[in-house]
Amino acid sequence: MSEIQTKLEKFGRYQKRLCIILFVGALPSAFVTFQFLITHHQPSYYCNYGAFAFESNNETSSQEVTGASEVVASKSGNYTDSDRCHTTTTHQDVKGHTHNQTAEGCVFYSTHTSVVTEYDLVCQKAWVKPFLVAIFMVGMMLGGQCGGTLSDKFGRRKILFLASLWQLAATFLSSFAWNVPSFGFAIFLCGLPCAVTAQASTLIGSEFVSASKRGFTYFCLAAGFSIGYMVLPVTAYFIHDWRWWLRFITLAGVLTMPCIWLLDETPIWLVATGRNEEASKLLKRISKYNGENSDASLEEFEKFKPALNKEETLSVWSTMSSLARIPSLLGRMLIVFFAWLVVNMTYYAIALNNDRLSGDRLWNMFFAGLVELASGLGFVICAQTVGRRNSYIALMTLTTFSLATTPFVASNEIGGSIAPSIGMSVAIFVSALTFLYLPKTKDKALPQTLKDAKAMRSDIFLSCNREKKSKTVVSPD
Numbered sequence: 001m002s003e004i005q006t007k008l009e010k011f012g013r014y015q016k017r018l019c020i021i022l023f024v025g026a027l028p029s030a031f032v033t034f035q036f037l038i039t040h041h042q043p044s045y046y047c048n049y050g051a052f053a054f055e056s057n058n059e060t061s062s063q064e065v066t067g068a069s070e071v072v073a074s075k076s077g078n079y080t081d082s083d084r085c086h087t088t089t090t091h092q093d094v095k096g097h098t099h100n101q102t103a104e105g106c107v108f109y110s111t112h113t114s115v116v117t118e119y120d121l122v123c124q125k126a127w128v129k130p131f132l133v134a135i136f137m138v139g140m141m142l143g144g145q146c147g148g149t150l151s152d153k154f155g156r157r158k159i160l161f162l163a164s165l166w167q168l169a170a171t172f173l174s175s176f177a178w179n180v181p182s183f184g185f186a187i188f189l190c191g192l193p194c195a196v197t198a199q200a201s202t203l204i205g206s207e208f209v210s211a212s213k214r215g216f217t218y219f220c221l222a223a224g225f226s227i228g229y230m231v232l233p234v235t236a237y238f239i240h241d242w243r244w245w246l247r248f249i250t251l252a253g254v255l256t257m258p259c260i261w262l263l264d265e266t267p268i269w270l271v272a273t274g275r276n277e278e279a280s281k282l283l284k285r286i287s288k289y290n291g292e293n294s295d296a297s298l299e300e301f302e303k304f305k306p307a308l309n310k311e312e313t314l315s316v317w318s319t320m321s322s323l324a325r326i327p328s329l330l331g332r333m334l335i336v337f338f339a340w341l342v343v344n345m346t347y348y349a350i351a352l353n354n355d356r357l358s359g360d361r362l363w364n365m366f367f368a369g370l371v372e373l374a375s376g377l378g379f380v381i382c383a384q385t386v387g388r389r390n391s392y393i394a395l396m397t398l399t400t401f402s403l404a405t406t407p408f409v410a411s412n413e414i415g416g417s418i419a420p421s422i423g424m425s426v427a428i429f430v431s432a433l434t435f436l437y438l439p440k441t442k443d444k445a446l447p448q449t450l451k452d453a454k455a456m457r458s459d460i461f462l463s464c465n466r467e468k469k470s471k472t473v474v475s476p477d
Contacts (some may be wrong), residue, residue, distance in 0.1 A: 023220045028167070065322060140191040159196065166189075166192070233363070339434070
């Protein structure tokens, strides 16, 4: 191992400062990701039929009395049939004539406004709310496809700063939406940089520390995200208007931008792009900040430089094409893709619906953020002890059991709730099993080239190879 690698792997003052910056930089990401818990809040409501729904006298028909009782039920906060809008209702006047009356929007029982309350996204418009979330997720997916490539081409630090700035600008823009389509377009723009910021932050954290400390840098990112999640309901408690709330979180995010600018580009990226002199100066500055002496010369960077040459420096499509021609790497890629799909479906299905749980929705958000923080700490412990692969297998197996048994222990969840839970449980369990075919990465340097990746083998493949070798018999002469 070269002196340069040794100095980078020391967890000194510089690396601790780096973790603090990553922590602060992750705070606003939670605001943007979970904004729907505020902007899509759906309080109890009833359909507004004018004064008719409130009248109850001798001239009122049985239908009118029913309407009044629905209002009372909705005020209690219980989601019953009273929350289902009836676009028209029938009543009789004193002469016995029948009249149809159409509801004029909805009346919501809440001092907090949201996109749902402003545009009446209930009843026939209820599909719009999940569709808006889907638009955000599509933006996140598309942005995630190019995040790594952009970081490789223009640098991790620059892309993280620009993506964070884009994220905040799009959030601010969404607060001025004049209708549902304009809001949908704005949140699509919000989604585009979300995965990019996560990718760039993770790369910066992992490339400045040793393999044994990668888990800790991830925890710093996760902790910042979790604290932001916990702050989310606090801000919503004081700011009741969804538009001003979006403007406030934009301002809060802007205050963290100088921290991101304090980050340095990673020496690994500088060397990989031929900027050895900048990398040398950076290494000397890191050593000085850590209270060490550095006499590393430019020649040493050639030893440290990853095996990247013209033949191995490929575009995204060329890389994907190369992966497709290598069965082992293609299999790993598909396993990770499927795992990412399953994890995101499970995570966001829970996270974006915790405001629908019983009890106070703001407290539910706070405790969800607290659980998120605990899970980040649990990840570090598991990754350091049993490794990432084994942690995924064990935890996803536990998730399978929890999800499969939930419909049977929860009240009023029999029938239609069982099928999706069982189906999701099967997908999670299959994903956990496929991870057995991935190589372990605990305390190992990440591969920099296709050749490095091919050299990594899973325990199952290694055991199969050993078994084949043990069965090989050399025939006598």
